[in-house]
Structure formats: C-alpha cells, structure tokens
Amino acid sequence: MSQLKKEIADIQNDTGQIHISEFNRKIFEIVMTEPIPFVYERLGEKFNHILIDEFQDTSTLQWHNFLPLVENSLANGHFNLAVGDAKQSIYRFRGGEMELIVHLHKENLKALVVGHEKNDFLLERYASIRPYLKPENLTINYRSAKEIIKFNNNLFQFIKESDNNEAIAPILPKVYDEFFAQQIPENSKSGGHVEIDFLTGEGEDELMLNRTLEIIEESLSAGYSYKDIAVLCRKNQHARIIANSLKDANIQVISSDSLNLNFSEAVNLTMALMKVIQNPENILSKYEAIYLFYRVVLQRIPDTNDNQIIKQSIENKDVNQFYQLIEKQGYYLHSFRLQQMALYEVAEKIINTFHLFEHYKDLDFLFRFLDVVLEFQTKKSTHLTDFLQFWEYKKNVLSISTPDGQNAVTVTSIHKAKGLEYPVVIIPYCHWSMDTSLYSEIWAELPSEVELEANLTASLKTTPLRITNKLAETLIAPQYHAEKEKTFLESLNMLYVALTRPTDRLYLIVKKDVFRFDKTVGYQLYQYAECPEIEKGDKFIKIVSQGENKKIKFEVEKDLQVIEIQAIESSEKSNTIKLRQSAERLFDLETFEKSRDYGNKIHNTFAKIKTIYDVDFALEESVREGLIMESELEDLRANIIKIINLERIKPLFSVHQDFVKNEREILMPTGNPLRPDRVVRLKDRIVILDYKTGSKSDSHKIQVRQYMNIYRAMGHQNVEGILLYLEGEEVVEVR
Structure with a gap:
C-alpha cells in the first residue's frame, strides 16, 4: 500500500494534479488546527445563510469542514438549516453517516467529537453552536x-x-x-x-x-x-x-441506469466490426462480429458446419476472407473503402448495410449510438482508434434517454x-x-x-x-x-x-x-x-x-x-x-484582396481559441474544415502568437477557458441577435474584444460601444472595449 501511495504521489507531482477526494481531507487538517481557518476568511463574509440538504448522507469529515462557516454565520445572527432523514440514509458507500444527524438531532454533541476529545478548536465550535440547536420534526x-x-x-x-x-x-x-411515524393530514x-x-x-x-x-x-x-x-x-x-x-x-x-448502449446487440455488432476495421488481425473481434452477425442479422445460431467455415475464415490472415464470409449471406462491406471513411460514415455504413434499423427494439439504442459517434467526431477526434478507446472507457455509462412526458x-x-x-x-x-x-x-x-x-x-x-x-x-x-x-x-x-x-x-x-x-x-x-x-x-x-x-x-x-x-x-x-456555405471565410468576395483574405483566416481561427494553448488545435481544425491550407500553417501560427503576445491582448488569453465566451449570441428585443467576437470575464471587469480586418471605420467603435452598453445593462459596472485590427496588429481602446 505504501508503494501504491508513493506511485500516486509521484503522478500527482508530475502532472500538477490532485484527486478531488483529497480536498476534504486537506481542508479538514487545516480546520482542526486553526481557530479561524484562512481558507474560510473570505467565504465567511460572503455567505450569510447555509442550507445543508440530505444531511443524513453527509460525512463527519464534511460536517466538521462546514462547522467554522456555520459557527461564523450563527455568531452574526444569521439563520442556518440542516435538513435530513436518518431513515433515508442509503449512501454509506459514498461516505454518508446517518449517526451524524441522529446525534445532532438528539443534541448528543459528545458523540460527534469521539476521537477528537482533545481538540480545543472543535470542542469550542460545538459549544458555540449548542445554544442555537433547535430540532424540529416534519412528520406529516x-x-x-x-x-x-x-x-x-x-x-x-x-x-x-x-x-x-x-x-x-x-x-x-x-x-x-x-417521531418516525408519519402523520396523516386532514382530508388525505x-x-x-x-x-x-x-x-x-x-x-x-x-x-x-x-x-x-x-x-x-x-x-x-x-x-x-x-x-x-x-x-x-x-x-x-x-x-x-x-x-x-x-x-x-x-x-x-x-430508465437512466438499465438501458446502457452496451446492452444492445445491434450496437455491439457495429462496435465489433469497427474493431476489425481498426485492427484486421484482431481475431477476438472477428469472432464477436461474426457470431453477433448470425444472431442479430441472420437471427440464428451457427451450426457445426458454419462453425468450421467461420474458424477457417477468421484465422486466415487475409482479412478479405472475413468479409467474404459476410458477402456469402448477401451483405457487402469493402475493407479498403471502410478504412477511408470518416468515423460517423463507418458507423452509418455498417448499420445501413445490415438493415439494423429494421430491428425495432434496437432503434433507440442505434439512434443514441449515432449521436454519440457524431458528437465524438465533432468535438474530439475523427480517428477510429480514439473512438474505440473512448468506447471502452464509457460504454457502461452511455444509455438511451426517453422524454419525461412519454x-x-x-x-x-x-x-x-x-x-x-x-x-x-x-x-x-x-x-x-x-x-x-x-x-x-x-x-x-x-x-x-x-x-x-x-x-x-x-x-x-x-x-x-x-x-x-x-x-x-x-x-x-x-x-x-x-x-x-x-x-x-x-x-x-x-x-x-x-x-x-x-x-x-x-x-x-x-x-x-x-x-x-x-x-x-x-x-x-x-x-x-x-x-x-x-x-x-x-x-x-x-x-x-x-x-x-x-x-x-x-x-x-x-x-x-x-x-x-x-x-x-x-x-x-x-x-x-459538398457546397461551402461560408465562402466569405475563405476569401474576400468583394475585392479578392490577398491581405483581407489572410485576415479573414486569422479571424476565423481566433474564433476557436480561448487560451494560448488552443492555437495549434484551432489551426488543425481550420485545416480539417478546409478554411486554410497546410502550407499556410506555420505563417499563420507565427502571426497569431505574435498578436496574442501584444501587451494589451496577452492578459485576455491567459485566463481559464471558462471565463471566455467566443461568438456567444446575445438575443435582443428586436429579435436580431448580437455576437461579440470575444468576451473575457476578469476579476474586476468585463473586457469585450472585437477583431477587424481591412481599414478602420467609426462604425467599428459604434458596434463595440453597443456591446459594452448591453453588458452594463446586464449589471456589469466595469466594462472595457477593444478593437483589434488583425492585419496591422493594431489595438484601439473604445471609450
């Protein structure tokens, strides 16, 4: 165990990460050794009232971490509430301790300090909250x-x-x-x-x-x-x-937990064939695919003669023997063509080839599966290998969903x-x-x-x-x-x-x-x-x-x-x-000026960048979309990095991605939405950054001022506006 602990510590040090379960323990160590824990100095002034729901599923460690906040709130005359029912404590596997609410309800505070009887800070906190304890029973x-x-x-x-x-x-x-007995209300x-x-x-x-x-x-x-x-x-x-x-x-x-995608044989058939496409030498996946093919598509179990033919075809190193086995039943898949297809196209091709939509009970699973494939391809990767790794990790938690009103x-x-x-x-x-x-x-x-x-x-x-x-x-x-x-x-x-x-x-x-x-x-x-x-x-x-x-x-x-x-x-x-619907993003349709064409490409790439670490991903995505050519990559990357490192711009790309909104629409009463290029929420202000190409215009400032006024109307007092002209790398403050 000590060796395992050391390995985990080494990984955390190397990656700069910490397991979320460690936070409660580390806070607990601070809380138990300081009269006013510094981690709560600001929180204690920010929150007046504290409500803890499902208190029966709270652990003693979590409660002791909250105790300084509760004590501070009570000392300032504020109301606090803990709601729970010991009879509904069913999350012990997550650390819930029903004894906590039982002892607190009975005002048996001594039982809550067992093991910490010599900790003066904890004893003092319980002594300070005792006068405020007011147990109530909701029995109706x-x-x-x-x-x-x-x-x-x-x-x-x-x-x-x-x-x-x-x-x-x-x-x-x-x-x-x-008090456990439930009371029957009048007119029940x-x-x-x-x-x-x-x-x-x-x-x-x-x-x-x-x-x-x-x-x-x-x-x-x-x-x-x-x-x-x-x-x-x-x-x-x-x-x-x-x-x-x-x-x-x-x-x-x-059902949210009973209908996993992994329980659909039609989905499993599709996945098994994807594994064969990714690795034609995977004998186990070939066997899985063939036997599911018999069960789902042919709707029968292979007989002795079938098994002999299956064995010979699968154990032959030539993958074409595998596909020929399927072709003999009237279904045609081409190994080379499948390997050239995009991820979603592969899934769609398999489902359509085997007419899997005709299997009524699998419809929900197949539609959900295609949604998962499309979302993965759009947001993460187009590579089949990446999706197969994702599937192995997530297959037991992905499930179909059904409308609540159905x-x-x-x-x-x-x-x-x-x-x-x-x-x-x-x-x-x-x-x-x-x-x-x-x-x-x-x-x-x-x-x-x-x-x-x-x-x-x-x-x-x-x-x-x-x-x-x-x-x-x-x-x-x-x-x-x-x-x-x-x-x-x-x-x-x-x-x-x-x-x-x-x-x-x-x-x-x-x-x-x-x-x-x-x-x-x-x-x-x-x-x-x-x-x-x-x-x-x-x-x-x-x-x-x-x-x-x-x-x-x-x-x-x-x-x-x-x-x-x-x-x-x-x-x-x-x-x-395929017709490109956004030609204006590739070149300037009006003048065909090379400089503006180049600026438009930078503008489009910036829409994909939240922090400086996103630059390479954004450029690769633009190449995949056909918006820029690979030959332009290095030149574009150098210019984008140069722009981001401008003194006024750099802080706006050094924040966490959650504080950045790129091209987020604002719905206006007129029905015509506005869409600032970039809005950054800093500690004490909002900064609106708008990218421009071509020559300067007063209309640019008017547009940014409109954005600024809208955000002020939302309640943000300190709002700044910036125009960034991409070709000349010029920054203009908007007042």
Missing part, C-alpha cells in the same frame, strides 16, 4: 394515501420492536424513534392499495418478471397509464433484467428514485439481504502490535479483512459488530425509501424460499404479515389494504405525441458534392 406525509402511510408506520414499528433486530442494530430505536386521500406477494417456484427472474407484468396489466385495467407506474429495484442488474424484459414485451420503458413505465434503482413519487410502485426482488455478504471486507484498525505465528509480532495500523463470524472473537470485534449494524440499517433504510415512493398503490414481490432467519428484508415482511394469506397456486398474496379498483384521482392529461423515427436515410458521402 402529504404524498401517500392513508392506507400506505398506516402500513409503513405499522411495519417499521414492528421491525423496531423486534428483539432480534435491536440486538443486531442497537442504534435502531434512535433512528426509528418516537383514501383508497390506497398495499399488497405483498410471496412467490414460490424455480427461476427467480422469471417469477419476478411474470408477476410484475401481471401487476402492470392490473394497473392499466384500473385506469392507470404506463407513465404512472414505477418498478424499483435494489440492484442495477435486476433493473436491467426487468427493463429489457418489458421492452421485449413491447412495453415502453424509461407514456412509459419507469424502471430504476431505489437509489435513483429517492425524492421522487409515483402513483403505482412495484418492488420486485424485495428479499435482499440485510447482512454483510460472504465477500464483504472492512478496513480494520489494528492494535499497535499483531501476533503472528512462531511468536513473531508486526506493526500494522490498518488492513482489509474478509468479514466472517470469527471476527466476533478477535480484538476487532467492536468494528465487526459496527459494520454488521450499519449494513442492517442501510438495508432497512433502503426498504423505507422504496415504500415511501407511492401515492396510490404499493406492490412488494418476495421470493418466499430465500429467507435465511432474520437476515433478509423478505423475512421481516413475512414475519409482519404472519396471518392468513390468500393462496393462489404458487402465490401467497397478503393484501394489507384492498384499494379501490380504479385510479384514485382522474386528471385531464395530455400525452405527448411521440413520433418514432424508423430509420435514417443517407447516401455514400463519396458520391455527394
């Missing part, structure tokens, strides 16, 4: 029908009072305290439905999916639309299974659903473990010396340890029990978040035969529902509250009219003629 639930509220109150009261549960998680009564809606389905049988995924489809059909019959229904899953892999299965059943789905079922994780609401909520796989898994590890703090075999000892501060029951009999037993408690509570909180999402109907789907004592959510539900069930074959349905057989509240809704594009028509780019 305005979201759900009264039957759902009652069910949640009763269920979690039952779980809280279980002796076994309190033995596992002693902090449970503090999290689900006397009634008719809510709560149902727990305990299923038995083989095939967990099939059981969950079939019952989910049944519930969706029941909800539609009761007057709900697809867009009223949400399926929430504990694990992303379960969400993917449900989402893909619903798509196969021709049910529209909205009539589609939402399928997402419980984490993503936090803070949202849906009329109908279905929770399949509602039997997740509440215990640490067999593969879980903890970073254990060890005693100063650890006994080894043969009476040897070793010093080690921390080490990762596999969690097993044997740890309960060691010196780190307290850490072991603490980890078990946190895991139990987080799993319980996950259930709480899921059960508080619905407004009208709640369905829990549990596989009955996965219970293992009190270690699963399913077991907790089964214990609570310990009364006669309605047996329906292999289903045991516990209807906690029978809702109305229709939608609780009908509203006049207007569905968006969704027009689905079935394909993209395109032609061979080599057979088309």
